[in-house]
Structures are given as structure tokens and as C-alpha cells.
Amino acid sequence: MKLRGVAALSALALALTACGSGTTTTGGGGGDITIGLAISTLDNPYFVALKEGAEKAAAELGVKLTVADAQNDATNQVNQVQTFTTQGVGAIIINPVDSKQASPAAKAAENASIPLVAVDRSVDEGKVASEVASDNVQGGTLAAIELGRAVSGDVVHLQGIPGASAARDRGRGFEEGLNSGGIKVVASQPADFNRAKGLDVMTNLLQANPNIKGVFADNDEMALGAIKALGDRAGKDVQVVGFDGTPDGLQAIEDGVMAATIAQQPDVLGRKAVEQAVKAAKKEVVQGVVDVEVKVVTKKNLAEFKK
Amino acid sequence: MSSTVDGRTAFARRALADNGALAGLLLLVVALSVLAPSFLSTQNLLNVGVQAAVVAVLAFGSTYVIVSGGIDLSVGSVAALSAMVGAWSSAEAGLPGPVALLLGLLTGVVAGLVNGTLVAYGKLPAFIATLAMLSVARGLTLVVSQGSPLTTPDVVSFLGSNLTPFLPVPLLVMLLFFGITGFVLSRTYSGRAMYAIGGNEEAARLSGIDTKRQKLVVYALSGLFAAVAGMLLAGRLSSAGPQAAVGYELDAIAAVVIGGASLSGGVGRATGTLVGALVLAVLRNGLNQLQVSPFWQQVVIGAVIALAVLLDTLRRRTR
Structure with missing residues (x-):
């Protein structure tokens, strides 16, 4: 009885690890690149859409995406970026809580020689490999x-x-x-x-x-x-x-x-940011500035935006 | 002659002493009526009442907690979670509106019971237990909503509507819960137990009050009131938002304290809390109408909170 329980448990554990590795190891040409996404807040549908765009792109490109939510706290975000640098991610995407307060995060990434991609908001001071933003x-x-x-x-x-x-x-x-x-x-x-x-x-x-x-x-x-x-x-x-x-x-x-x-097109912002981050992680050429169009939506062109 | 003047000042002093916060509120209203011509209209005063309702109901719940010597930092998050559970139950799970509303209110009670259990039986400081709940409830709100606002059922939207142009439902709900709070605090066993526990917990326990059970009641009530406040907020917008009521716990605590309650427990009344919530709402309304710079508004609000409590401490000391 006891033995059977142990067997069942180990089978379950095996199944779980199998599931786990199924989601973490990734097909495609991404190798085992991990991208860290430090997002300003998930308390807002806009940034949730950005995150979803990033997740979709990561899945397609076969890289792992780790998301950290700063809950609109700039200090929190610096800590999260620092954590990413110690986790050995290939590239970091930062969606700054505040442009002016993101420079310590940029410095942390630079010190660890990890390329940094800024998305949606710019980083006022510091080295940024690519800036993906709408104006x-x-x-x-x-x-x-x-x-x-x-x-x-x-x-x-x-x-x-x-x-x-x-x-x-x-x-x-x-x-x-x-x-x-x-x-x-x-x-x-x-x-x-x-x-x-x-x-x-x-x-x-x-x-x-x-x-x-x-x-x-x-x-x-x-x-x-x-x-x-x-x-x-x-x-x-x-x-x-x-x-x-x-x-x-x-x-x-x-x-x-x-x-x-x-x-703005938050999902496109997330997608482009991941694309640039993967390129940067692979040491390929990245685009310094990626402009994602802002568009006026009225009743006339509404259909383009409603999905 | 001098005796009547003395009598008059004594009367004024007594009225002020009994109701420091009320005097402050009247002062604010008079000042704003002079400065902003549109302030003293029936419609605007109704607006103030409606805008005070959410914080007032939260604050009534917090009054129980503060009177009993505790603190509840989770009410804003619990309000958001309860409203979200209500909206999700109807919009996503397809349950009928009234059932969804009840589930939402139940969520608040459960969150409150968890707080109460942690405080009374887990011996956690109330600050820590409810701080943890602040985070857990906000997180669960995000989990349930997946980060997007959900539409509320009609019965919840009704809570935010007007019965007639001059009879807004949030105002009625606020007055109803004002009445309930006054009744519970002064006329029920639990209410008196709250003052006893807040005054001296050990003495309350020795005099035969089951302090643990009463604390459960206190936090469950706070959770329930938070859920009602969450429904009011969602009802006004016909939508439950994942970022709703962020930071409202501080407004609730401020309202209770402006109303003359003591954070060390044992003191506090429903009327005071109502006045406290109205002070905050009047202030925000007035700052908008006067078009005070956004950078200064928070300074003014903070200063008024400090002043109100300072006045209260001063009058206590002079008595």
C-alpha cells in the first residue's frame, strides 16, 4: 500500500518534471536564451497587452521569457533588473516605471554586460541597445x-x-x-x-x-x-x-x-522589443530605435483595431 | 453681560469639543463656498456625497477595527477583489447577478475571516496580517481578471446609479451603513466588546469577553464592508477594474482618524468617521473646482489630515 503510494508519487513527480521541461525547453533557433522583461505594472490592461505580445513573440522565436512586475515602483524595478543580471539572462527588456529613474537599472545591466532594450518608455541615461516606443x-x-x-x-x-x-x-x-x-x-x-x-x-x-x-x-x-x-x-x-x-x-x-x-499598439511594442532583445542576446545587429506607430482611431477605422 | 459672553463661548467650545471634525468640515465648506461659486449647489453637494460613499463605507468597516485597537490595511485590495469576483461570476461564469453579488460579498467576509484568524489565533500583529492580505487580495484580483476590467452585473451597476436625479443610490448605501455602524458600535454586545478590547484587551479578556471570537467578528465585518465599498465603486463605473481602490485603505484610515478615533484603540464613533470621509471628499471636490495645481493637491490633502488630527489632540488635552 505504502509502496504503491510512493510509486504513484514518483510517477506524478516525473510527469510534473516532464511538463515543466516541456514549457521551459524551447524549440526553434533560440537555443536556451532567456530574456528578462521588467514591466512597470500589470495593473493596467495596456501593459498586460504588451506582456502578451512579448510572450507570443518569445514563444514563436523559441526563447524563454521571465516577467517581473515592478508595480509602478521605480526602486522595485531597479532591484528586479539587478536580479535578472544575476540570473544570467541573455538580454533584458525594461519598460521603465519612469524614464528619469531607470538609469540605475541601465547601469546594472551595463555592468553585467547584458544588452538592454527599453520598451514603451525611454531610459533617460544609460546604455540602451534598442529603444522600442511609440511617441x-x-x-x-x-x-x-x-x-x-x-x-x-x-x-x-x-x-x-x-x-x-x-x-x-x-x-x-x-x-x-x-x-x-x-x-x-x-x-x-x-x-x-x-x-x-x-x-x-x-x-x-x-x-x-x-x-x-x-x-x-x-x-x-x-x-x-x-x-x-x-x-x-x-x-x-x-x-x-x-x-x-x-x-x-x-x-x-x-x-x-x-x-x-x-x-498605441502595446502588443506590437512587446513583440518588437522581444525581437530586438533576442537579436541583441545573439550578438546580432539590432535596430537602435524602433518606432511603433501611434494611430488615431475613430469610428471610421475602428475595424482595423478591434480583434 | 460678561456671564452671557462666557456662556456663549462655553457653548461654542463645548460644541467644538464634542465634534472637532464637524467644525473642521463646516470650516472647509464655508471656505469653499466663498472661493468656488459652483461649490454650494445641490447637485454639487450630492456629488460630494456620492464621491464620499466608497471611502465612507470602507472607513465604517475600519472603525470597528480601529476601535478594537487593530488596523486593516487590506480593505482597498479586498474591495477590488470582491468586486472582481462578483463581476467575474456573472460575466465569465454566467451566474445570475444577485448570486454574483452575494459571492462577491462572501469573498470580502472570507478575506476578513482570514485576517481575523491570523490576528486572533495566529497571534500575528494586525499590521502584518492585513499587509499580507493587501498583497494577496490584489494579486488574486489580477489573477481573476487577467489584468482587464470586467463588466459588472446589472444589480451591481444599480448600486452606482440614481433612483431619481436627486437620489443617488451610493448616498443611500452610505447612510444605511452609517446607521448599521452606529447601531453595532453602541447597541450590540460585539460593539461594546470592541471598545473593551481596544481600551484594554487583557481586562476585556478577564471580564469574560471571548476576545479571539470578537476579533474574528471585527475583521469579518471590515471585510464585508470592504466588499460593499468595492461593489459601490464598481457599480459607479459599471465595471470592476484590477487597479480599482489602490491606496483606499489609507483614505479609510485617514477618515476614521479625522473623525476623532484613536489608533491606539478604544475611541471612535460612526458619526466621526462619516464626517472624516466627507472632509476628504469635500477637499478633493473643492481642489478640482478651484483648479489647484496637481502638484499641490497632495500637499494640501496631507496638511488638512495632519491639521484635523492635531486639532483633535489639542482639544482633548485642553479638556
């Missing part, structure tokens, strides 16, 4: 132009987390694009990239500015909160433009409550 400033400008095309009059700008690089860049781009249309920003307030805060802040701003015609939100989550606050007015006498092109954002465009969003 947030350009995206902000496109948003201003699109909002100017949809409405004229007073508009509100919902900002991301104060001081975060994406909020800075999108906001700057938005302001640069303002003079192209007949819109004027009457209020700019932070809602921290968060849907619930977008709802509250928009509700409050509506009290002080009931006659606004448009809203630009630094991401789709806040835009969706603003749409909730606007209720029936959304898509009719107030046009909302978001940023990111998340599934919920695209759905809002289809429903006619959101005028446009600036779609």
Missing part, C-alpha cells in the same frame, strides 16, 4: 488635432499621475497641438490614469464648467470615467478623446460615446 508627444498632438476637428469651444484636460513621464509627454504634445483648432483648455486636473478618479474629477469639473464641449484624457481609463460623468452628453454635445486604444476604449468608440482614441 507620446506626437500622440498628444494628434489628440489635440482630433479634438479640434470634432468640436470647437471650451475643453477639459484630464491628466495622468502628476510627474509620470507618459502624463508629461502626452500633456506636452496636447498643448503643442492646441493652436491648430478652435479649442481652449479651461481646466486641467489630474485623475491619475484611473477610471474611478476620472469619474469624480470630471463630475467636479462639470460643476465649475458646465458648458464644455470636449475632453481629452491622458488615457482611455480616465476617458471612460469622464464618459460616465457626462452621461447622456457624452458623444452628443461633448466629445471625448482618450489615449491607448484599450479594448474598453475601442468599445466606447463603437458605442458612439467616445470620439477618438490614440492607439
Whole structure:
């Protein structure tokens, strides 16, 4: 009885190891390259899509991908990159929590002679083999132009987390694009990239500015909160433009409550980053800068983005 | 003549002494009414009530914990997890809305019971046990949601809607839970046990209170209230988000403390907590309307929290 139990257990253990090695050893030409992906946060569908794009590319290229989630903490992320360097990964992909605070991570990778690929956000200081990003400033400008095309009059700008690089860049781009249309920003307030805060802040701003015609939100989550606050007015006498092109954002465009969003292609970002990282790990030539297009999504071209 | 002036100041002092937080709230409201013309409209005041609701319900749950001398850092994560379980049960598992809602609330109770067991029977400091739950519940939220927001069932969305334009459901839920909290704290055995345990746990135990069991009740209540708050938040957005309610535990604790409760236990009331939650909501609403720079808003909020508690300690000392 006891023996049989032991036998069953060892069989189970064998089966488990077989399963385990099945997922870790990889077919294709990747050899046994491991790529470390230090992602800023998985608390956001956008970065989940980026991770999924990276995972798909890794599977196709036959490399192993290890993901570390910094939970939006820059210090955490430096530690995670340092851990990657001691694990002997072939290349590290960093999606910085903050561009300005990523240089210690870059230095750690450089000291260990491991190539570093930056994705979605840049690394301000340090050696980077390749930078895969969509242009947030350009995206902000496109948003201003699109909002100017949809409405004229007073508009509100919902900002991301104060001081975060994406909020800075999108906001700057938005302001640069303002003079192209007949819109004027009457209020700019932070809602921290968060849907619930977008709802509250928009509700409050509506009290002080009931006659606004448009809203630009630094991401789709806040835009969706603003749409909730606007209720029936959304898509009719107030046009909302978001940023990111998340599934919920695209759905809002289809429903006619959101005028446009600036779609980045997070899955493409993840994919391109892994491609460059694998090249770097194999010591092949990498592309210094990979631009992934941002696109204005409206009801007209929605079909291209909905999957 | 002088005696009536003395009488008047004594009355004012007594009113303030009984309700330090209320005086602070009134001061804020008066200041904002002067500074922001759109502040003192019926609609805006209703908005403030709705915006206070989530933190208020969380804070009512935290009041039990803080009165009994504990702390619950997990309420924000538990709120998110409960709402996510509710949304997942209906959107992914196809269960009927009311069942999904109940499952979500049950999730909160279970999380609270785990906290309570760790604290009462595992002898873990409440700070550590609930800090662990903060992380576990947030992680499970991500696991359940796979990182994407899920649509809530209609019954949950109802919690975030308006019955009539001037009767928002979140406000009613907040008042209901305010009533429940006041009742539990002052009229039930468990409520009195909470004050006894928070005042002196050893004395409470020696006087025959089953302190371990009462602690279980305390954390289970906190978990349940967190789940209700999570449903309110998700209901307002018709969607449960994986990043919902991040950091709300600190707002809840701030509301309780602004309301005059002591973090060392034994002191605290439902009215105080309600006022505390309203102070935070009024402040955020006002800062938006005044268009204060985003960089300064957090400074102002922090300063007001410190000031409110400072005033409270001062009035206690002078009494």
C-alpha cells in the first residue's frame, strides 16, 4: 500500500518534471536564451497587452521569457533588473516605471554586460541597445488635432499621475497641438490614469464648467470615467478623446460615446522589443530605435483595431 | 453681560469639543463656498456625497477595527477583489447577478475571516496580517481578471446609479451603513466588546469577553464592508477594474482618524468617521473646482489630515 503510494508519487513527480521541461525547453533557433522583461505594472490592461505580445513573440522565436512586475515602483524595478543580471539572462527588456529613474537599472545591466532594450518608455541615461516606443508627444498632438476637428469651444484636460513621464509627454504634445483648432483648455486636473478618479474629477469639473464641449484624457481609463460623468452628453454635445486604444476604449468608440482614441499598439511594442532583445542576446545587429506607430482611431477605422 | 459672553463661548467650545471634525468640515465648506461659486449647489453637494460613499463605507468597516485597537490595511485590495469576483461570476461564469453579488460579498467576509484568524489565533500583529492580505487580495484580483476590467452585473451597476436625479443610490448605501455602524458600535454586545478590547484587551479578556471570537467578528465585518465599498465603486463605473481602490485603505484610515478615533484603540464613533470621509471628499471636490495645481493637491490633502488630527489632540488635552 505504502509502496504503491510512493510509486504513484514518483510517477506524478516525473510527469510534473516532464511538463515543466516541456514549457521551459524551447524549440526553434533560440537555443536556451532567456530574456528578462521588467514591466512597470500589470495593473493596467495596456501593459498586460504588451506582456502578451512579448510572450507570443518569445514563444514563436523559441526563447524563454521571465516577467517581473515592478508595480509602478521605480526602486522595485531597479532591484528586479539587478536580479535578472544575476540570473544570467541573455538580454533584458525594461519598460521603465519612469524614464528619469531607470538609469540605475541601465547601469546594472551595463555592468553585467547584458544588452538592454527599453520598451514603451525611454531610459533617460544609460546604455540602451534598442529603444522600442511609440511617441507620446506626437500622440498628444494628434489628440489635440482630433479634438479640434470634432468640436470647437471650451475643453477639459484630464491628466495622468502628476510627474509620470507618459502624463508629461502626452500633456506636452496636447498643448503643442492646441493652436491648430478652435479649442481652449479651461481646466486641467489630474485623475491619475484611473477610471474611478476620472469619474469624480470630471463630475467636479462639470460643476465649475458646465458648458464644455470636449475632453481629452491622458488615457482611455480616465476617458471612460469622464464618459460616465457626462452621461447622456457624452458623444452628443461633448466629445471625448482618450489615449491607448484599450479594448474598453475601442468599445466606447463603437458605442458612439467616445470620439477618438490614440492607439498605441502595446502588443506590437512587446513583440518588437522581444525581437530586438533576442537579436541583441545573439550578438546580432539590432535596430537602435524602433518606432511603433501611434494611430488615431475613430469610428471610421475602428475595424482595423478591434480583434 | 460678561456671564452671557462666557456662556456663549462655553457653548461654542463645548460644541467644538464634542465634534472637532464637524467644525473642521463646516470650516472647509464655508471656505469653499466663498472661493468656488459652483461649490454650494445641490447637485454639487450630492456629488460630494456620492464621491464620499466608497471611502465612507470602507472607513465604517475600519472603525470597528480601529476601535478594537487593530488596523486593516487590506480593505482597498479586498474591495477590488470582491468586486472582481462578483463581476467575474456573472460575466465569465454566467451566474445570475444577485448570486454574483452575494459571492462577491462572501469573498470580502472570507478575506476578513482570514485576517481575523491570523490576528486572533495566529497571534500575528494586525499590521502584518492585513499587509499580507493587501498583497494577496490584489494579486488574486489580477489573477481573476487577467489584468482587464470586467463588466459588472446589472444589480451591481444599480448600486452606482440614481433612483431619481436627486437620489443617488451610493448616498443611500452610505447612510444605511452609517446607521448599521452606529447601531453595532453602541447597541450590540460585539460593539461594546470592541471598545473593551481596544481600551484594554487583557481586562476585556478577564471580564469574560471571548476576545479571539470578537476579533474574528471585527475583521469579518471590515471585510464585508470592504466588499460593499468595492461593489459601490464598481457599480459607479459599471465595471470592476484590477487597479480599482489602490491606496483606499489609507483614505479609510485617514477618515476614521479625522473623525476623532484613536489608533491606539478604544475611541471612535460612526458619526466621526462619516464626517472624516466627507472632509476628504469635500477637499478633493473643492481642489478640482478651484483648479489647484496637481502638484499641490497632495500637499494640501496631507496638511488638512495632519491639521484635523492635531486639532483633535489639542482639544482633548485642553479638556
